[in-house]
Amino acid sequence: MKSYAFRKFKDKLFFFLSLGCVLVALAPLASILLEVIVRGAPQLSIQFLTQPAGVIGSSAGGVGPAIEGTLILIALTSLIGIPLGIMSGIYLAEYGNNKYATLMRMFNNVLTEFPSIVVGLTVFIVVVLSIGHFSPIAGAIALSFILIPVVARTTEESLKLVPNSVREASLALGVNRWRTILSVVLPSAKGGLVTGTLLAVARIAGETAPLIMTVLGNQNFFQGFSQPMDALPLRIWRDALLPYPEFQAQGWGAALILILIVLGINIGVRWVSTRLGG
Amino acid sequence: MNQNKSADNVFKILVAVLAASALIILLITGYTLLSGSLPVLERFGLSFFTGTQWNPVEGREVFGALPYLLGTLVTSAIALLIGVPLSLGIAIFLVEMAPRAVRVPVSYFVDILAAVPSVIYGLWGLFVLRYWLVDYIETPLSTYLGWIPVFSGTPYGLDVFTAGVILAIMIIPTISSVSREVIKAVPNSIREGAYSIGATRWEVIRNWVLSYGKSGLFGAVILGLGRAIGETMAVTMVIGNTVGPAAIPTSLFKGSQTMSSLIANGFLEATPASLELPAYIGVGLLLLLLSLSINVLAEIMVSRVLKVKGGAVE
Helix, strand or coil, X not given: CCCHHHHHHHHHHHHHHHHHHHHHHHHHHHHHXXXXXXXXXXXXXXXXXXXXXXCCXXXXXXXXXXXXXXXXXXXXXXXXXXXXXHHHHHHHHHCCCCHHHHHHHHHHHHHHCCCHHHHHHHHHHHHHHHHCCCCXXXXXXXXXXXXXXXXXXXXXXXXXXXXXXXXXXXXXXXXXXXXXXXXXXXXXXXXXXXXXXXXXXXXXXXXXXXXXXXXXXXXXXXXXXXXXXXXXXXXXXXXXXXXXXXXXXHHHHHHHHHHHHHHHHHHHHHHHHHHHHC | CHHHHHHHHHHHHHHHHHCCHHHHHHHHHHHHHHHHHHHHHHHHCCHHHHCCCXXXXXXXXXXXXXXXXXXXXXXXXXXXXXXXXXXXXXXXXXXXXXXXXXXXXXXXXXXXXXXXXXHXXXXXXXXXXXXXXXXXXXXXXXXXXXXXXXXXXXXXXXXXXXXXXXXXXXXXXXXXXXXXXXXXXXXXHHHXXXXXXXXXXXXXXXXXXXXXXXXXXXXXXXXXXXXXXXXXXXXXXXXCXXXXXXXXXXXXXXXXXXXXXXXXXXXXXXXXXXXXXXXXXXXXXXXHHHHHHHHHHHHHHHHHHHHHHHHHCC
16 A cells, blocks of 8 residues: 555646646647737738739738628528528427437438548539539538538537426427427527527638638639638648748638637627526 | 327328437448449448558559558547546546545637537647647657657657547546546445545545446446547647558557548548548548447447436436
8 A cells, every 4th residue: 555645646647638638728728829929919901801912923912702701601691591500400409309310310420520621522523523613512512511510519519408497388388389389498598509500600701611612712802602712721731831931921810800700709609608508 | 180190190101200310320421431432332342450561642542541540549549548537537536535625617718629629729739738748748758758668759749649648638628527426326324334434535535436437437438438439629739640551550659540531631532433432431441430339339338327327326
């Protein structure tokens, strides 16, 4: 039997090791935020936010088309993905006590962890090759493949938190089951539903890999649904790999905007939901 | 009344069909990638998976996916070696040790770490982490241990090691949050029993809590592995992107390529009518199969453990 003092020492040692793990893991987050702010903030100006990319050698120009493209993608993807995800989640929560639902739930979870580049490849073959050109629609389809399972899961989880008495009260009043779900259960689960959906949208706003082979990227503003389009993550990727400092600097500026959008949604949503829930 | 019933049925069937969206997407993906890569699979057969050459020149084309498969496996293994101990440390700290005032903000920051887009990890890896790793880790290791093959080569920062470190950072939120759930699911009676026979906190964690949650923790690790394998942008930006036999990850300080980075880099330059496009799709298929089998495994392990929680604790 080892001495008590030694065991006590080991206990302390592992406490500090665990604390160390936390510090080591959070250091990159601090560094990323710091670098993005320090290198990106000097780029910010009205011109940077509204102008298309400049020519090589000049620091004029901006990421206007990329911001516009990301907003268009977010809107289109939400339009396709959110209704499908919510409907799918309704089944899993309200009718989901059977083998079929268990299986669908598993596929849903598997799709959540899917490599996004594989989704890009698929949509490239199915959509881009068959319509013959890169398109914002193809990008939105690829992103909604990523959005649907996340929204479905979050819908299921929020609906399950609604007490059964709410459903029973509505059914007892003679309301149909489908009306009960849509006008009573869904509104009661609003808080969790909105939070989860916004977090999912924030996640797809930063996706890059599926966009490479669906919207491609563009120097200009939106040119219609049959033309390639720019997006912030694509702009960051392209700018970072160019050997020109002024473009790399623009990449950091674009990263700052993207991180403001993504973390803004994240922090905002969490803040509001703890306020309302707490 | 009858009309009501049928409206209910229509709604139920509608949502039941939509609940299959994930399955339908998976089926479309599988079918598309399989049929898209068929020309290459027919032409090269098994050698597509075991070959190391990648030559798209017409008439002399030969495609082998082995180096990129190895690249994916090696970078993911490095990510696990670094990421798993850190994630378990975080999970243990948050569940077993930290007071509430520390636990809440730390879990919050770990969640934020998961929300940072992958391309920003790549940007940071390319311009910040890379130089840091070269100066403080790669150069000392290669100077003093350069005679060991895995540490050979000139540290440049765009290599297997940097890719592994970036992946480790990216999978920490996944592994630590699932482990946290698993550790939380260990019944308190187990802890109380162990404390009552005089175990210290660390002994309780190591001998009881961790061993009770073993299979769930294993599932968490597998889930992290699945994420590392599919990750694209951050790796693409720091791995050096070599092609062909040069991409075989023989040393930590050497450029390589993963399956996903190969596709992200080369796909757009592929000549449409050639065999090169099917070759990239074939690599995508391989990536799909690998990720699918890992995620199904993780899914089964984690859900089994957290289901026990639902029945036994609550």
